[in-house]
Amino acid sequence: MNKRTASSPRPLVIVESPNKVATISKILGDGFTVKASYGHFADIPAKRGSIDTANNFTATYVPSKKGQEVIDMLRDELAQASELILATDGDREGEMIAFLLVEFLQPTVPVSRIVFNSISRLEVLAALEDRKQIRSSLVEAARTRRYLDYLYGFNVSPVLWSKVRGNLGAGRVQSPALRMVVEREKERLAFVETTYCGIEATLSIEAQVVATLRTIDSVPVAKSDDIDDAGIVAPPAQLLLLADAQQLAAALRATSLTVADSKTEGYSRKPRRPYTTSDLLQDIYSRLKVGSTAAQAIMNQLHEKGLISYPRTDSPSLSGVAMAAARQQAVELFGASCVPDKPRLYFPKRKSAQEAHEAIRPSNMSLRHPKGLSTQQAAVYDLVWRRTVASQMVDTTGTTVTVTLHANTINPEHWCVFTAAGTTIVEPGHRRLYSSVEDDEPTPLAEFTVGDVFGLSAVEVKEHVTRPPARYTDASLIRALEAQEIGRPSTYAPIIQSLRDEYVWSKRGDQALIPTLTGVAVHQFLSTCFPTLVDYTFTREMEEELDSIVDGNSTLVDMLSKFYSLGDGEWPGLVSVIDDVEKSYKPADHDVLTIGVHPETGEPIVLKPGRSFAGKKSVRGTRSRPSRTSGSPYIKCGSRNVAVPDNTELSQLTVDFALQLLNTPTEARVVGEHNGEEVTVKVGPYGPYAKVGARSVSLPSGTDVATVSMADIEPLLAFPRALGVDPASDDEVVLKRGRYGIYVEKAGDTRPVPADTDPAGVTLEHALELLARPKKGRGKR
């Protein structure tokens, strides 16, 4: 330490990730100091009013607590440095971090910016020779993205609080994600199951050849692809019904098949591209059944062990060195012919991919089985290794034979055409290392001679039922978001996590994402009141405008004022849209769902979101929210209301289900006694409550009166509790339980008791102390 401070000043290189520091230090040698910014160390504060919308959208970045320590550390380093070299990632956010480093460090030494896409000696040294300055247009675009997300989230979320319930959030990424889950659920509800039949004929030859009936009198037999979600069959295909199929199969058993055509075509499959974050999350899920958060954690662990490259990327491209190493591995295993003449290049699918990083690949391609890994880590490493090496191998090639066979039945009289197909692999190529779960194992089929006739050893009717569109899983939702260019690799797993806080749930041991009733209600509200904001193209259009800022054809103020205040074309501006919604949207006029009609009274049965749903414990951040005591989603029929759990599937919300709930007698149940008086529980018009003698006490909403026990009720009976008299004023001090929780009262003056305080332990002294504090005012001005 002392030796270093004494040495002559050296350039200070700042990168984003501490994981990079050692590698880059090694490349640059003793002449440089390398330190990390730990990502974004500063941000605009997460509270109201952080952006001055009246004054050209100005805002101030403030370091986080951890960020301030980073800045202090970097400032100390800079004091001994000869120059400052900003080597943050080569994307929009990296440029912003570089800019903020300059802002907060206020360097007096020369500053330059370098960019490298992979950490190889060649690239890093080349970058050092190519010094640049910070691109202010890129910084402006990054700032615009950040401000727009803030304006969206921090203006729309409060509308949810006033129209649906508190603690809910809306945002550019999470709201379209929620929309996907809810719309998929509705597609499943609207889905019409269709039963269709097929006929399979087994030829009486030694090899197992099964031919499938394709047309009857030139009319195609409907396959699942021909039937849509409403059960409509696309012409000219027609459904083959069971009775007809059985009759036809019986007639076919008496016939033979004549080969009408035998066609041989080349078969060829390219390897999959190297892994991006979403590809790997998808593969980890489909092979290991590990959800996105755990999967991302495993990827991060492998990266921290130095085994794989950076695990949050949207680029499938490999560095030249990595491509050469992958090819070499393939050649060592399978010989020189298993790789093409030239390395295979891969490019990002999405236009807005920012290519700050390579694909996810082994750091050291010749390391086949690293030691000391958990089973899951080893499995993920193996996937990464296989897919990377396979991506540089030759195509899988072979031949596909398609045989067409004819049959004529006498009674009923029909002309039937069958086909059979098979593929013979000649060159396995990349398949030797990696094949996708979606790829079926090819089955070989020999060529046939036209005119040959085959008897049939079996003719079977296969009955199939169409399946509704599958629910999203973590991985498939991430893939769908990525396809719409919504969200970034560093946020894919966190997005799912935050949806799970309020808006989606899964059954035990399953990953399928099911919207909560809250989620359905919020989506319903957003799609009604803010259709533009939940449009899947919103992010893409934002990205296009950000590009025009980078190109110098637009500015932050232009873009944000169009979004926020002035409007643009059809869009009247966020302020105006929110004003309209606040004024005209009456929650009472909007049902989440119409379940049906009461069979006797004819009254509609509807689902309501509840004014304020029962709060759930959240693990977002480090604090957990206090549980709330009022409201829950409920079914309404005439004047009757019945609560429903938030994790009820929409498909369960039938008229029968509703009637069953509505008809459940609300008889009082005796749970025990308190001070010699009988305690009963009951559900009334205001929710569940307990009755002790003449006194009634509300139970927290969501309480199940069938299972609630005295242990749950006893603590509630302790309120109100006299704490004593304030010696200073002679006023009574009382501890009470109200709508918002526990509070103390003295002469009409109240203070809430903090949620982390045990009410049983509250004393007069404690209460007076609370009352002595100033009453909190709401927000600022």
Next chain:
DNA sequence: CAGTGAGCGAGCTTCCGCTTGACTT
């Protein structure tokens, strides 16, 4: 389809994107 307890007081929530935090000998 009818009928069912009482009724004191707030402040706060929220966005998306970068990146790892670590008690000792």
